[in-house]
Amino acid sequence: MKAQDKLNAQQTKNGLTGFKVDLWNYEGEKGALIPLLQAAQDSYGYIPLAAIDQISEIVGIPAAEIYGVITFYSQFRLKPLGKYLIKICDGTACHVNGSERIAGIIEDELQITGNDTTPDGLFTLQKVACIGCCSLSPVIMINDETYGRLTPKKVQLLLKEYKAKDQNPQTP
Ligand code: FES
Numbered sequence: 001m002k003a004q005d006k007l008n009a010q011q012t013k014n015g016l017t018g019f020k021v022d023l024w025n026y027e028g029e030k031g032a033l034i035p036l037l038q039a040a041q042d043s044y045g046y047i048p049l050a051a052i053d054q055i056s057e058i059v060g061i062p063a064a065e066i067y068g069v070i071t072f073y074s075q076f077r078l079k080p081l082g083k084y085l086i087k088i089c090d091g092t093a094c095h096v097n098g099s100e101r102i103a104g105i106i107e108d109e110l111q112i113t114g115n116d117t118t119p120d121g122l123f124t125l126q127k128v129a130c131i132g133c134c135s136l137s138p139v140i141m142i143n144d145e146t147y148g149r150l151t152p153k154k155v156q157l158l159l160k161e162y163k164a165k166d167q168n169p170q171t172p
Contacts, residue, residue: 019043019051023058030059033069037076046077074115074127082117082124084162086142091130093137102138103127105152109159122166123159 021039026032036059040051047070056063070076088094088103106125110118117124133139136148140155147158 019054023054027058028060030061033059033061033066034073037066037070041076044080046080049078077115077117077124079117079124080121082122083166084123084142086123086125086140087128087131088125089129089131089133089137089139089141090127091134091137093130093134094139097137099138101152102140102150102155105155106140106159109156122163 019040020043021036023036026036033055036055037047040047040055044051052063052066052070055061056066070078086106088099088106090099090103103125107113110123110125112118112123112125115124115126131139131141131146133146133148136146138150139146139148140150141147142158142162147154150158
Protein backbone atom coordinates (compact mmCIF):
# COMPACT_ATOMS: atom_id res chain seq x y z
CA MET A 1 0.00 0.00 0.00
CA LYS A 2 1.36 3.44 -0.92
CA ALA A 3 2.15 5.76 1.99
CA GLN A 4 -0.59 8.22 0.99
CA ASP A 5 -3.14 5.38 0.74
CA LYS A 6 -2.01 4.11 4.12
CA LEU A 7 -2.59 7.56 5.62
CA ASN A 8 -6.02 7.84 4.00
CA ALA A 9 -6.93 4.39 5.33
CA GLN A 10 -5.74 5.38 8.78
CA GLN A 11 -7.77 8.61 8.70
CA THR A 12 -10.88 6.69 7.77
CA LYS A 13 -10.23 4.12 10.50
CA ASN A 14 -9.77 6.85 13.12
CA GLY A 15 -12.81 8.74 11.94
CA LEU A 16 -10.47 11.62 11.21
CA THR A 17 -11.88 12.91 7.99
CA GLY A 18 -12.09 16.58 7.17
CA PHE A 19 -8.52 17.67 7.86
CA LYS A 20 -8.43 20.92 5.91
CA VAL A 21 -4.85 20.55 4.68
CA ASP A 22 -3.17 17.89 2.64
CA LEU A 23 -0.80 16.56 5.25
CA TRP A 24 1.21 14.79 2.65
CA ASN A 25 2.62 18.11 1.36
CA TYR A 26 4.52 18.46 4.63
CA GLU A 27 6.33 15.15 4.74
CA GLY A 28 9.53 15.48 6.80
CA GLU A 29 8.96 19.21 7.42
CA LYS A 30 9.50 19.59 11.13
CA GLY A 31 9.08 23.36 10.77
CA ALA A 32 5.48 22.84 9.67
CA LEU A 33 4.45 21.52 13.07
CA ILE A 34 2.78 24.68 14.42
CA PRO A 35 0.84 25.48 11.20
CA LEU A 36 -0.31 21.86 11.04
CA LEU A 37 -1.49 21.95 14.64
CA GLN A 38 -3.34 25.19 13.86
CA ALA A 39 -4.88 23.53 10.82
CA ALA A 40 -5.97 20.53 12.91
CA GLN A 41 -7.60 22.83 15.44
CA ASP A 42 -9.23 24.77 12.62
CA SER A 43 -10.56 21.55 11.15
CA TYR A 44 -11.94 19.97 14.32
CA GLY A 45 -12.24 22.79 16.86
CA TYR A 46 -9.55 21.05 18.92
CA ILE A 47 -6.63 18.72 18.27
CA PRO A 48 -7.75 15.08 18.36
CA LEU A 49 -5.18 12.48 19.47
CA ALA A 50 -5.49 10.78 16.07
CA ALA A 51 -4.39 14.05 14.42
CA ILE A 52 -1.31 14.18 16.67
CA ASP A 53 -0.38 10.66 15.57
CA GLN A 54 -0.79 11.52 11.94
CA ILE A 55 1.11 14.79 12.13
CA SER A 56 3.84 12.92 13.98
CA GLU A 57 4.07 10.36 11.21
CA ILE A 58 4.22 13.02 8.50
CA VAL A 59 6.69 15.50 9.96
CA GLY A 60 8.76 12.92 11.84
CA ILE A 61 8.47 14.35 15.35
CA PRO A 62 7.52 11.90 18.14
CA ALA A 63 3.91 12.23 19.32
CA ALA A 64 5.06 12.82 22.93
CA GLU A 65 7.10 15.82 21.79
CA ILE A 66 4.12 17.20 19.85
CA TYR A 67 1.96 16.76 22.93
CA GLY A 68 4.52 18.85 24.85
CA VAL A 69 4.29 21.61 22.25
CA ILE A 70 0.47 21.59 22.40
CA THR A 71 0.39 21.90 26.17
CA PHE A 72 3.00 24.68 26.06
CA TYR A 73 0.86 27.00 23.88
CA SER A 74 -2.42 28.13 25.38
CA GLN A 75 -3.93 28.61 21.90
CA PHE A 76 -4.16 24.83 21.45
CA ARG A 77 -6.93 22.64 22.86
CA LEU A 78 -6.92 18.89 23.37
CA LYS A 79 -10.65 18.76 24.06
CA PRO A 80 -13.60 20.05 22.05
CA LEU A 81 -14.97 23.44 23.09
CA GLY A 82 -17.87 23.37 25.50
CA LYS A 83 -21.34 24.53 24.50
CA TYR A 84 -20.68 27.79 26.36
CA LEU A 85 -17.27 29.36 25.86
CA ILE A 86 -16.47 31.66 28.76
CA LYS A 87 -13.73 34.12 27.91
CA ILE A 88 -12.41 35.84 30.95
CA CYS A 89 -10.47 38.98 30.27
CA ASP A 90 -7.13 39.23 32.00
CA GLY A 91 -6.09 42.52 30.44
CA THR A 92 -4.71 45.26 32.67
CA ALA A 93 -7.99 47.02 33.56
CA CYS A 94 -9.76 43.76 34.34
CA HIS A 95 -6.79 42.43 36.26
CA VAL A 96 -6.66 45.56 38.42
CA ASN A 97 -10.39 45.29 39.02
CA GLY A 98 -10.39 41.70 40.22
CA SER A 99 -10.46 39.38 37.19
CA GLU A 100 -8.37 36.83 39.09
CA ARG A 101 -10.98 36.60 41.81
CA ILE A 102 -13.73 36.22 39.19
CA ALA A 103 -11.70 33.50 37.44
CA GLY A 104 -11.28 31.70 40.76
CA ILE A 105 -15.02 31.75 41.36
CA ILE A 106 -15.75 30.39 37.89
CA GLU A 107 -13.15 27.66 38.38
CA ASP A 108 -14.67 26.73 41.75
CA GLU A 109 -18.22 26.74 40.41
CA LEU A 110 -17.34 24.65 37.36
CA GLN A 111 -14.70 22.50 39.08
CA ILE A 112 -12.08 23.14 36.42
CA THR A 113 -8.78 24.95 36.48
CA GLY A 114 -7.27 27.25 33.90
CA ASN A 115 -8.20 26.85 30.27
CA ASP A 116 -10.33 23.73 30.42
CA THR A 117 -13.72 22.24 29.62
CA THR A 118 -16.16 20.77 32.13
CA PRO A 119 -16.53 16.97 31.88
CA ASP A 120 -20.17 17.37 30.74
CA GLY A 121 -18.96 19.50 27.81
CA LEU A 122 -21.14 22.44 28.85
CA PHE A 123 -18.53 25.10 29.65
CA THR A 124 -15.04 25.92 28.45
CA LEU A 125 -13.06 28.55 30.30
CA GLN A 126 -10.48 30.56 28.44
CA LYS A 127 -8.36 33.40 29.75
CA VAL A 128 -7.86 36.06 27.11
CA ALA A 129 -6.22 39.45 26.73
CA CYS A 130 -8.29 42.68 26.60
CA ILE A 131 -11.61 42.21 24.88
CA GLY A 132 -12.14 45.91 24.34
CA CYS A 133 -14.68 46.84 27.06
CA CYS A 134 -12.23 48.07 29.68
CA SER A 135 -14.70 50.59 31.13
CA LEU A 136 -16.87 47.62 32.15
CA SER A 137 -14.07 45.71 33.84
CA PRO A 138 -13.93 43.04 35.08
CA VAL A 139 -15.48 41.54 31.99
CA ILE A 140 -16.31 38.08 30.70
CA MET A 141 -17.91 36.91 27.48
CA ILE A 142 -20.10 33.82 27.26
CA ASN A 143 -20.26 32.91 23.60
CA ASP A 144 -21.26 36.26 22.00
CA GLU A 145 -22.67 37.94 25.12
CA THR A 146 -20.56 40.36 27.14
CA TYR A 147 -21.01 40.75 30.90
CA GLY A 148 -19.26 43.56 32.74
CA ARG A 149 -18.76 45.08 36.18
CA LEU A 150 -18.83 41.61 37.55
CA THR A 151 -18.86 40.79 41.21
CA PRO A 152 -18.48 37.31 42.69
CA LYS A 153 -22.23 37.22 43.34
CA LYS A 154 -23.11 38.32 39.78
CA VAL A 155 -20.90 35.72 38.20
CA GLN A 156 -22.35 32.95 40.38
CA LEU A 157 -25.87 33.97 39.34
CA LEU A 158 -24.83 34.11 35.72
CA LEU A 159 -23.45 30.59 35.77
CA LYS A 160 -26.60 29.40 37.49
CA GLU A 161 -28.67 30.99 34.70
CA TYR A 162 -26.65 29.28 31.99
CA LYS A 163 -26.89 25.92 33.71
CA ALA A 164 -30.66 26.39 34.04
CA LYS A 165 -30.90 27.50 30.41
CA ASP A 166 -29.37 24.22 29.39
CA GLN A 167 -31.82 22.21 31.47
CA ASN A 168 -34.78 24.25 30.17
CA PRO A 169 -33.86 25.19 26.59
CA GLN A 170 -37.06 27.39 26.37
CA THR A 171 -35.57 29.91 28.80
CA PRO A 172 -34.50 33.00 26.77
S1 FES B 1 -8.74 44.90 30.06
FE1 FES B 1 -10.50 43.69 30.14
S2 FES B 1 -11.75 44.49 28.60
FE2 FES B 1 -9.92 45.62 28.44
